Structure formats: C-alpha cells, structure tokens
Amino acid sequence: MIAKVAARYAATLAPQIAARSVPLTGAFLAAALNRAYLGFYQSIARVLFTLLPIERQHDAAQVLSCFASVVRELRERQMRRR
DSSP: OHHHHHHHHHHHHHHHHHHHHHHHHHHHHHHHHHHHHHHHHHHHHHHHHHHHHHHHHSOHHHHHHHHHHHHHHHHHHHHHHO
C-alpha cells in the first residue's frame, strides 16, 4: 500500500520539482554566460589599455599594423593546431 501511495505521490510531485528547478537552471546558465562575456571583454580591455600608451609614444598606424600582424600570426598558429 505504501508503495502505491509513494508512486502516485512521486508522479504528481515530479512535474512540480521540474517546474521549480527551471528558474534555478536559468540563473545558473545566465551566470555562466555572463562570466564568459566578462572574461572576453576584460581581455579586450587589457589589450586596448596596453596599446594606448604605446600608440602615444610611437606612430599609431605602425602600432596597429604590428598588432594586426601579431594577431594574424596567432590565428595561423591556432589553425595549424586544429
């Protein structure tokens, strides 16, 4: 008898638990996505604030050209690894 009641109770409780876990799952996924974007934009800011003082000391076009060639080389290395 207890097994029958437990089975019925579990059948009605499972959808409720699933519905209540949706906001938690969404919050966890949103936090992970925010962390990924935060890391990306922090790395972009690090590069920008490293290049700005160099551009002030040297010709901006040369600095950007050098940076572009470094980025190109790094991308080629990544493509070779794959």
